[in-house]
Amino acid sequence: MAIELAPLPLPASADQSKFADFGREVKGVDPGSLSPEQLEDVKQALYQHSVLLFRGVNVTPEAQYALTKAFDPQSESYGHGNNKTESTKKSILHPDLKTIPRVPQVQLIGNGVVYDHEGLAEAKLKHPSHTTFHKTQVSPEDEANGVTRFYRWHIDAALYDLNPPKVTTLYGITVPKGSPQVVRYDDGTGEELPVPLGTTAFVSGKTMFDILPQELKSVAVRAKVKYAPHPYVWMAPARALPTGLGIESDGLELPSDELPEWEVERVKVFPVVWKNPVTGELHFEVHPCGAQELLVEPLPQGAKREGALFPDGAHLTNLKEVRELLYKMQRPGIAPPLVYPHDWLENDLVLFHNRGVLHTVVGAFKPDQVRAFHQCNLAASDEPLGPTPEDVQKWA
Structure with a gap:
C-alpha cells in the first residue's frame, strides 16, 4: 500500500x-x-x-x-x-x-x-x-x-x-x-x-536561498563556512540576537586555548548551500551561532563581474563581518x-x-x-x- x-x-x-x-x-x-x-x-x-x-x-x-x-x-x-x-x-x-x-x-x-x-x-x-x-x-x-x-x-x-x-x-x-x-x-x-x-x-x-538577490546567491554558491572548534562550548558565554539568528559580536566567546582539547583536522568546513539528493535543489544551511569564518571562491570564468561581491574571492576572518554577512543572507x-x-x-x-x-x-x-x-x-x-x-x- x-x-x-x-x-x-x-x-x-x-x-x-x-x-x-x-x-x-x-x-x-x-x-x-x-x-x-x-x-x-x-x-x-x-x-x-x-x-x-x-x-x-x-x-x-x-x-x-x-x-x-x-x-x-x-x-x-x-x-x-x-x-x-x-x-x-x-x-x-x-x-x-x-x-x-x-x-x-x-x-x-x-x-x-x-x-x-x-x-x-x-x-x-x-x-x-x-x-x-x-x-x-x-x-x-x-x-x-x-x-x-x-x-x-x-x-x-x-x-x-x-x-x-x-x-x-x-x-x-x-x-x-x-x-x-x-x-x-x-x-x-x-x-x-x-x-x-x-x-x-x-x-x-x-526558500532562504531562492529569495536572495542575485549578488548574494552568487556569494552563497561560492562560499564555505568554517565552524569554531567545539562550537557549543565556544559560544556558551556569548549571547544571541533578539531574532535568535546568530550571536552578538561582543567578544565573549571562549578563546581557543580555553576550549576542550581539539584538533585542526576535526574542525568542520561546509558549503553554505547544500544540494538536495533527490530534488537537486539548493538549500541555504548555515548554523549562524557556530560560524567563525567564511571562505569565498572567485567568480568562475565568464561570470559577470559588475556588481558582484568578492569577485576575486575572499577569506573573511573578522567575526563581526562574518556574522553580519550571514545575517543579511539568512534574515529574510x-x-x-x-x-x-x-x-x-x-x-x-x-x-x-x-x-x-x-x-x-x-x-x-x-x-x-x-x-x-x-x-x-x-x-x-x-x-x-x-x-x-x-x-x-x-x-x-
Missing part, C-alpha cells in the same frame, strides 16, 4: 505560495512498521517536502531510532556523539538533553520533572528559553501577556568532528496545553508571529510569512530533513507545565553535498 500525503495545516500568517511543496502529513501507515516500499516512499517524500507529520502514532524509542537510522544505515551515534554533549558541562546544550539509557541515540527533552520514564527514575527537564541565551529579553510584563521569542535558529549538528544528521525525528509524548504566544522579532522591523505554545518552528533552506528567510510553527499534539511524530531546513525551539513554559519529547538524529556517514560546478556557473 502506497503512503497517503496531505498538506500540513498552515497558519494564517503563512505565505501559501512559498509552502506549495513544503510539509506533508503522512496518513494511514504506522511509522514503526513500514514496509520496504513504504519506507522508500517516506524517504522520497521527506527530501521533496522537508517536513513530514505522523499524527496519533505510538512509537517506541527503538522504533524511532530504527526509522531515523533507515535514512542513513551506516550512521550509529547520536548527532552530537552519544552522551558527549550531556557530559560536557560547559556546552550550551548540556541542560537540554537526557539520554534514554537503553537507546542512547534517543534523547528525552522537554520541561518539568518526569518520573519512571524509559529507564530514567527521575528526569528534570528545562525547555530552552530566550531568557537564558539572548542578550536582551522581553519584559516580565510582556512575557506574562504571552510575548516570547525564537530561541536559536539552527541545524542539528555537532559542527565539530561529526557530520550533520540527514534527518531528525521528534516525538511528542506529553504536550501541555496553554494559551498561544506571540513571537516578537525585536530587531527594529516590528515583525511579530502568533504561535502555539511551545511550538517548534521551521523554515525552508530552499525567517520572516513571519515563511515560518511554519508546528502545533504539537500528543503522539505527533515529526520527521524533518535536517539538511534542508532550519528550526528553533520557541516560547517558554512554567515549571509545573510538564512536557516530554523524544528526539533522535544520527551523525551522518557522509558530508553534505555542495553546489556542483554547473550550479556555481548558473548562480554566480
Whole structure:
C-alpha cells in the first residue's frame, strides 16, 4: 500500500505560495512498521517536502531510532556523539538533553520533572528559553501577556568532528496545553508571529536561498563556512540576537586555548548551500551561532563581474563581518510569512530533513507545565553535498 500525503495545516500568517511543496502529513501507515516500499516512499517524500507529520502514532524509542537510522544505515551515534554533549558541562546544550539509557541515540527533552520514564527514575527537564541565551529579553510584563521569542535558529549538528544528521525525528509524548504566544522579532522591523505554545518552528533552506538577490546567491554558491572548534562550548558565554539568528559580536566567546582539547583536522568546513539528493535543489544551511569564518571562491570564468561581491574571492576572518554577512543572507528567510510553527499534539511524530531546513525551539513554559519529547538524529556517514560546478556557473 502506497503512503497517503496531505498538506500540513498552515497558519494564517503563512505565505501559501512559498509552502506549495513544503510539509506533508503522512496518513494511514504506522511509522514503526513500514514496509520496504513504504519506507522508500517516506524517504522520497521527506527530501521533496522537508517536513513530514505522523499524527496519533505510538512509537517506541527503538522504533524511532530504527526509522531515523533507515535514512542513513551506516550512521550509529547520536548527532552530537552519544552522551558527549550531556557530559560536557560547559556546552550550551548540556541542560537540554537526557539520554534514554537503553537507546542512547534517543534523547528525552522537554520541561518539568518526569518520573519512571524509559529507564530514567527521575528526569528534570528545562525547555530552552530566550531568557537564558539572548542578550536582551522581553519584559516580565510582556512575557506574562504571552510575548516570547525564537530561541536559536539552527541545524542539528555537532559542527565539530561529526557530520550533520540527514534527518531528525521528534516525538511528542506529553504536550501541555496553554494559551498561544506571540513571537516578537525585536530587531527594529516590528515583525511579530502568533504561535502555539511551545511550538517548534521551521523554515525552508530552499526558500532562504531562492529569495536572495542575485549578488548574494552568487556569494552563497561560492562560499564555505568554517565552524569554531567545539562550537557549543565556544559560544556558551556569548549571547544571541533578539531574532535568535546568530550571536552578538561582543567578544565573549571562549578563546581557543580555553576550549576542550581539539584538533585542526576535526574542525568542520561546509558549503553554505547544500544540494538536495533527490530534488537537486539548493538549500541555504548555515548554523549562524557556530560560524567563525567564511571562505569565498572567485567568480568562475565568464561570470559577470559588475556588481558582484568578492569577485576575486575572499577569506573573511573578522567575526563581526562574518556574522553580519550571514545575517543579511539568512534574515529574510525567517520572516513571519515563511515560518511554519508546528502545533504539537500528543503522539505527533515529526520527521524533518535536517539538511534542508532550519528550526528553533520557541516560547517558554512554567515549571509545573510538564512536557516530554523524544528526539533522535544520527551523525551522518557522509558530508553534505555542495553546489556542483554547473550550479556555481548558473548562480554566480
